[in-house]
Amino acid sequence: MIHVTDLTLQVGEFRLENVSFEIPTGHYCVLMGKTGTGKTTVLEAIAGLTPVSSGTIRLGELDVTELQPRQRNIGYVPQDGALFTTMSVADHLAFALRIRRTDSADIAARVKELATLLEITPLLERTVHGLSGGERQRVALGRALSFRPPTLLLDEPLSALDDETHGQMCDLLENVQQQTGVTILHVSHREQEAQRLAQSILRIENGSFQLTRGDRPVPKRDEQPADPGPGESISVDESNGSSTADIPRTEPGN
Amino acid sequence: MVDQKGASRGKGKPKQASDRPFFVALGILGGVYVVLIIAMLLADVAYLAIDRRVKTADIDFQWDDSGRLVQHGDRISNQYDRLGLMITSHSPDQSPTIFEYLPGDPETEPPRLPAPVLGIGQVDNDSPDRILPSAAAGDQLVFQWTDPVELTMVDLAHLPAAPGMTLTMLNTEGKTLQVRQIDESGNQASLTVQIGDTPSAGIANVSKLVVELPRGGFVARLKYLWIGRQLAPWEKDHPVLSRIVYNPLTESLRKPEIRYSIKLSLVTCTITAILSLWVAIPIGYLLSRYRFPGRNLIDAIVDIPIVLPPLVVGLSLLILFQFIPRSLHDLVVYEIPAVILAQFMVAAAFAVRTMRATFDQIDSRRENVALTLGCSRFQAFTQVVLPEARRGILTAGTLAWARALGEFGPLLIFAGATRMKTEVLSTTIFLEMNVGDTAAAVAVSLIMVTGAMIVLVIARVWGTRASV
Numbered sequence: 001m002i003h004v005t006d007l008t009l010q011v012g013e014f015r016l017e018n019v020s021f022e023i024p025t026g027h028y029c030v031l032m033g034k035t036g037t038g039k040t041t042v043l044e045a046i047a048g049l050t051p052v053s054s055g056t057i058r059l060g061e062l063d064v065t066e067l068q069p070r071q072r073n074i075g076y077v078p079q080d081g082a083l084f085t086t087m088s089v090a091d092h093l094a095f096a097l098r099i100r101r102t103d104s105a106d107i108a109a110r111v112k113e114l115a116t117l118l119e120i121t122p123l124l125e126r127t128v129h130g131l132s133g134g135e136r137q138r139v140a141l142g143r144a145l146s147f148r149p150p151t152l153l154l155d156e157p158l159s160a161l162d163d164e165t166h167g168q169m170c171d172l173l174e175n176v177q178q179q180t181g182v183t184i185l186h187v188s189h190r191e192q193e194a195q196r197l198a199q200s201i202l203r204i205e206n207g208s209f210q211l212t213r214g215d216r217p218v219p220k221r222d223e224q225p226a227d228p229g230p231g232e233s234i235s236v237d238e239s240n241g242s243s244t245a246d247i248p249r250t251e252p253g254n
Numbered sequence: 255m256v257d258q259k260g261a262s263r264g265k266g267k268p269k270q271a272s273d274r275p276f277f278v279a280l281g282i283l284g285g286v287y288v289v290l291i292i293a294m295l296l297a298d299v300a301y302l303a304i305d306r307r308v309k310t311a312d313i314d315f316q317w318d319d320s321g322r323l324v325q326h327g328d329r330i331s332n333q334y335d336r337l338g339l340m341i342t343s344h345s346p347d348q349s350p351t352i353f354e355y356l357p358g359d360p361e362t363e364p365p366r367l368p369a370p371v372l373g374i375g376q377v378d379n380d381s382p383d384r385i386l387p388s389a390a391a392g393d394q395l396v397f398q399w400t401d402p403v404e405l406t407m408v409d410l411a412h413l414p415a416a417p418g419m420t421l422t423m424l425n426t427e428g429k430t431l432q433v434r435q436i437d438e439s440g441n442q443a444s445l446t447v448q449i450g451d452t453p454s455a456g457i458a459n460v461s462k463l464v465v466e467l468p469r470g471g472f473v474a475r476l477k478y479l480w481i482g483r484q485l486a487p488w489e490k491d492h493p494v495l496s497r498i499v500y501n502p503l504t505e506s507l508r509k510p511e512i513r514y515s516i517k518l519s520l521v522t523c524t525i526t527a528i529l530s531l532w533v534a535i536p537i538g539y540l541l542s543r544y545r546f547p548g549r550n551l552i553d554a555i556v557d558i559p560i561v562l563p564p565l566v567v568g569l570s571l572l573i574l575f576q577f578i579p580r581s582l583h584d585l586v587v588y589e590i591p592a593v594i595l596a597q598f599m600v601a602a603a604f605a606v607r608t609m610r611a612t613f614d615q616i617d618s619r620r621e622n623v624a625l626t627l628g629c630s631r632f633q634a635f636t637q638v639v640l641p642e643a644r645r646g647i648l649t650a651g652t653l654a655w656a657r658a659l660g661e662f663g664p665l666l667i668f669a670g671a672t673r674m675k676t677e678v679l680s681t682t683i684f685l686e687m688n689v690g691d692t693a694a695a696v697a698v699s700l701i702m703v704t705g706a707m708i709v710l711v712i713a714r715v716w717g718t719r720a721s722v
Binding site: 044047048049068069070072074075076077078079082083084085086087095096099100140143144146147 | 272273617619620622623624625626627628629630633637638641642644
């Protein structure tokens with residue numbers, strides 16, 4: 001669950017006031033709005049990359065408003081991926097786990113697993129130079145998913161893709177969500193994407209946020225994530241009952 | 255459920271982490287340079303502000319029995335100011351007098367010689383500046399060289415009215431090359447004998463010069479050229495090979511002073527480049543990424559060494575060290591640390607500019623992603639930013655190295671130009687030009703060009719390999 005209450009953000013001249021919304025656990029939510037309405041700013045605030053003037057952000061039961069990005073356990077895919085130019089694709093998938101000092105055998109297994117999920121196994125040894133737009137997005141997605149975050153933030157991940165790749169990526173995102181049970185907040189300005197993917201749609205208009213039901217059905221209450229890992233649960237959302245139990249708690253190493 | 259929640263609250267709430275230590279560390283690293291620049295400039299101002307006091311000097315005058323001034327030190331209190339010198343005396347009997355020190359009596363003394371001369375005779379005990387002419391007429395002065403020279407000019411001085419002199423030039427085998435009779439008399443006290451057809455050309459292969467002088471004549475000056483070393487037998491047969499092995503460049507490389515200065519240049523430039531990166535990376539990163547109070551000011555301050563005339567940098571450093579404890583002052587000023595510091599002050603500014611531009615070009619979203627992936631600021635910096643900045647770091651390092659190699663003005667003032675101590679390659683060029691050895695200066699220039707090229711190529715190759 002992403003729970004935002006009375007959030008006020010100020011970035012330079014741009015200001016967003018009293019933003020409140022709540023995205024239920026396991027939902028695929030598409031954040032819609034025109035350019036310049038602050039979609040990316042909201043996303044960055046949730047990820048901890050933009051300072052918050054007032055209000056609170058809670059992930060499940062945890063108030064993360066004052067926490068560092070690394071303590072929030074959020075997967076973040078910025079626009080165009082922002083891949084690390086000095087690393088290979090495999091390095092990208094392993095990066096977050098290496099930072100957490102995960103056992104190298106576990107890292108290798110996870111990289112393999114992600115590559116299979118995202119269909120990028122042949123690319124693993126390549127550097128990011130010369131990857132196509134779709135491939136870049138897959139790598140960025142794999143990097144964000146690698147440490148099994150319960151929440152995933154996607155900033156216009158499909159904007160620069162041609163129609164065919166766009167369709168493939170939509171399938172992939174849907175597939176990823178079904179397999180991992182992750183709560184996704186996806187920023188987009190295309191109605192088509194919202195119709196295709198959204199279980200709920202968050203619209204920004206004139207600075208106010210409105211949450212509506214999307215076209216895609218919400219998974220049933222008792223559905224368990226298909227990608228459970230060992231570890232302690234961090235939150236149980238009682239409001240709508242859908243569970244994020246068994247999402248591994250992986251603390252970043254310092 | 256409740257238990258789970260409790261557990262998640264109790265243990266789950268992570269402590270608020272802070273990036274403050276990282277920024278403080280960056281700030282300290284970079285701040286050293288900024289503080290140095292400010293201190294350097296403030297020292298200049300402070301020096302002028304303090305220096306407006308009245309200077310005092312002590313001057314002590316001593317007379318010998320005949321009333322000649324033989325020594326004056328600085329013991330008696332006197333006052334100097336910009337208006338001139340004022341001297342007062344303690345004694346009521348004797349008013350202060352200044353004598354010029356002259357050995358001997360000016361009445362009977364013959365006119366003193368304008369320059370040291372060589373003659374046959376003995377030193378006059380009464381006046382050590384004089385040489386007594388020999389008693390016998392027709393004495394010979396013999397000059398002999400181990401390596402043959404090209405003799406161009408002989409200056410004769412104190413000629414008597416009827417000279418009648420002979421100059422005989424001989425080669426290594428003892429064969430006479432030329433004999434010059436000089437009968438030109440007249441009232442001339444000195445005579446310049448040009449050996450060749452033009453002032454610059456003379457007779458080659460002279461290994462012995464015999465000057466037959468009449469009573470009272472002196473040789474004041476000799477001018478000759480030589481290649482500076484003895485030719486080995488094989489060199490006479492293979493002149494081209496000889497030229498390749500022995501030329502100003504190899505000659506320079508053989509000199510211990512120049513070898514020392516090459517070594518010192520390489521070592522100091524490398525240290526300077528490393529130190530420059532040491533401050534440029536933190537400053538460049540902070541300026542590029544973070545808005546903090548005084549950011550624009552610091553941005554301007556790090557540009558000061560670029561716009562400041564290099565000589566001023568050197569002078570300012572020298573003045574800054576006037577305010578520093580003596581022991582530290584003596585360790586640095588006119589010593590090797592001064593060389594490094596003078597190079598560093600200018601080179602670091604260029605490195606800072608380069609690093610700033612490098613970090614500006616690196617998308618900050620990559621760091622942001624790294625932060626969400628679990629990196630602390632420090633980890634994001636070392637694992638994502640620094641690898642991406644590798645080429646920029648190399649460029650900044652190369653630039654700082656090259657700048658340091660060319661540094662001259664500040665070094666001359668702050669570190670001096672002492673051979674075998676603070677002499678770097680640029681100083682060598684200056685010193686060689688000063689003694690008129692243009693060839694050596696050009697040779698050292700070539701060494702510098704080569705060194706700079708090698709560093710450039712290494713940096714390029716390394717940079718390309720790193721980016722592939």
